[in-house]
Amino acid sequence: MNYSALIQNRKSVREFTDKPVSYQELETIRSYYTRYVRRLVPGLDTQLYFFGTDTREALEGAAGYNAFLVGAPQYLVLMSQRHALAHLNAGYMMEDLVLKLTDMGLDSCWVTFTSSEDIKDALGIESELDVAAIVAFGYGKKTTKRLRLNLRSMSNVDIEAKHRYMEPKRGIRDMAFLNTWGNTRNLDDFIGFYDDVLWEALYAASLSPSYLNRQAYGFLLHDGFISLVSRPDAYNRKIDGDLSLGIVLHHFSVVAENWAGKPQWKFGLEAAQPALPEGHGVVASCRL
Ligand SMILES: Cc1cc2nc3c(=O)[nH]c(=O)nc-3n(C[C@H](O)[C@H](O)[C@H](O)COP(=O)(O)O)c2cc1C
Structure with missing residues (x-):
């Protein structure tokens, strides 16, 4: 992958079309994760889960800026073994997957969450590992607006934070x-x-x-x-x-x-x- 070009092309996309991500595309991501994904801390046990469009409802309230969840056809959830560097490593690995998605012509957005246990409960994940990173992805709506945020739904985010992220x-x-x-x-x-x-x-x-x-x-x-x-x-x-x-x-x-x-x-x-x-x-x- 030409990382420099992908990094320059990537942006957070928060609105998606109904076009589904195909089975082959999901397999390409799975196999990239298994064989090639870059790791910051080799040897840490991790697992990648895929969740479909009905996930939005399940995750509502447990993930997203002030519980405003990016609705998308698919979500990636990266699980990790507990470790002092677990989230540094998860950020590194998940961003590698985000750039793989960019390379495949798919759009994405990172999704915040506060509690691994809440996400596991919401999604019915049974694993020894903790939820370490979540990304929403799919085919983004084409928009001419530079600002791709739903600010009305973001009204709880305070003014300074809101300005910073624009x-x-x-x-x-x-x-x-x-x-x-x-x-x-x-x-x-x-x-x-x-x-x-x-x-x-x-x-x-x-x-x-x-x-x-x-x-x-x-x-x-x-x-x-x-x-x-x-x-x-x-x-x-x-x-x-x-x-x-x-x-x-x-x-x-x-x-x-x-x-x-x-x-x-x-x-x-x-x-x-x-x-x-x-x-x-x-x-x-x-x-x-
Ligand atoms: C750890 C992390 C969590 C994030 N959580 C959310 C989120 O819950 N909702 C959202 O709309 N954007 C989320 N973002 C995306 C950031 O707001 C975005 O990366 C930032 O505004 C810069 O814009 P860009 O990604 O288009 O360069 C998150 C980003 C990171 C790295």
């Missing part, structure tokens, strides 16, 4: 810093040294879907490392925050590895520990 995304200079957090002096020269690889990977990262479009993260280039840093964010909930971090790691990694080989991310205490403002934290780092 806003354009942060550009590279608002999310990548050199040596110290917030510093962009000499950033272009530094990135230029890497022959566009770094620029393209950061650009792909800047286009990532994130919970409420918060983009509560950034990258710090420092001491021979690149570190993904989480920013404090009042709206971010733990699961959505971690899924969004997994997604941005995916976008960065799949584009960077075209030229530079697969980034070897280190997490937690094994990651680099640069000085950061209060409330910020290194999620993962790898050598440049």
